[in-house]
Amino acid sequence: MTLRSVVRGTGHYLPDRVVPNSxxxxxxxxxxxxxxxxxxxxxxxxxxEGQATSDMGLRAARAALDKAGLRPDDIDGIVLATSTPDHTFPASATMIQYGLGMTHGFAYDVQAVCAGFVFALANADAMIRAGMARRVLVIGSETFSRIMDWTDRGTCVLFGDGAGAVVLEGQDGAGTSDDRGILASDLNSDGQYRELLYVDGGVSTTGTAGQLRMQGNLVFRHAVEKLAKTAHVALDKAGLTPAQVDWLVPHQANARIITATAQKMGLPMDKVILTVADHGNTSAASIPLALSVADSQGRFAPGDVILTEAIGGGLSWGSVVLRW
Known part of the structure; x- marks a missing residue:
């Protein structure tokens, strides 16, 4: 028998304020x-105004718990992916833990920018398989509107705020690619590309929050190449091929990157979950948001193979393959 991390429930939250391109x-x-x-x-x-990353993450967490039919007492820990925490410390995950009324288990943040949720998902999966937890809330929540340069039309139009969450639960599997749950993951980082996408502030440098800076054309080229490669690596680890993927749930950076990556992998667009038109780029929240929206629409069937992939500042990129 092999322990697998199965998605028990999904949830998401979007702020009330909708900002159109106009x-x-x-x-x-x-x-x-x-x-x-x-x-x-x-x-x-x-x-x-006054709405924090943890506030949105808490709403998404509650929705995921409701969908899973579980209570906060049933959860062993929380992993929050965010690059826009409430405070330098403590971790915003502890704010969510407090909001849920949890006084047990662990709660910490993971920071890998737009790839953060994939890293958090792989991290939680590793803890479940190691026997450190049975059920983990994995959340992505971001308030990128707080770090925008509103004079830079190349970046400020891209990003939005929101949160998504999943409940992972350890369940016994046969150790084959037919198992439900997370089948494989692949994580990567390369700091030589750090200046392609970054925020020009920080506690130990400027003492300010800073604003987002991006070399969009270079990020695009790296994104398409690296996303397709990490997806193939994760699928190989899982013993699967792109033809066996039922759904691609990518980081919702922009439609051009998503389309180019799907084409590079030979996946038709009717197998791709797209929410970027309505949400923009919500960084680490984009994949759990897309998962929850698609789940609420009944698009996933038991046994479906779902491929998630993301790339963010660092550069950091990765993918997770799971069976629904």
């Missing part, structure tokens, strides 16, 4: 057509 037309030298044609984004959500 909002940027009024403030920048840009148009709705320009944004749509280059990114596929039509609207995004921004957190309200």
């Amino acid at each position: 909002w940027f037309e009024e403030r920048l030298d840009t148009t709705d057509d320009w944004i749509r044609s280059r990114t596929g984004i039509e609207r995004r959500h921004f957190a309200a």
Whole structure:
């Protein structure tokens, strides 16, 4: 028997404020057509004043627990993927733990920018398989609207705020690719590309939060190549091929990257979950958001093979293959 980390429930939360592309037309030298044609984004959500990353993560966590039919007491730990925490410390995961009324287990943050949820998912899976936990809440939550340069039309139109969560539960499997749950993962980082996508602030450098900076064309080239490669590596580890993938749930960076990666893998777009038009790029929240939205729409069937992949600042990138 092999212990597998199975998705018991999903949940998500989006702030009430919806920001259409027309909002940027009024403030920048840009148009709705320009944004749509280059990114596929039509609207995004921004957190309200005073609404923190942990507030949204808590809402998504509660929704995932409800979907799983579980209570906070049933959870052994929380792993939160975020690059926009409430505070330098403590971890925003502990704020979510407190909000759930949990006084047991672990709670900590993982920071791998847009790839954060994939890293957090693999981390939680490893702890479950090692016997350190049976059930783990894995959350992605971001407030990227707080680190935008609103004069840079190449970046500020891309990002939105939101949160998504999954409940992972350890269940016995046969140790084959037919098992439910996480089958394989692949994680990578390479700091030589750190200046392609970063925030120009920090506690030990400027003492400020800073603003996001990105070399978009170079990020695009690296993204398509590295996402396709990590996906193939994870599928090989799982003993599967791209033809056996039922759903690709990618990081929702922009429609061009998603389409190019799917084409490079030979996957038709009707097998790709796309939420970027409505959410924008929500960084570490994008994959759990997309998973939860698709799950709520009944798009996943038991036994479906789901491939997730993401790339973010660092550069950091990776993928997780699971069976629903």
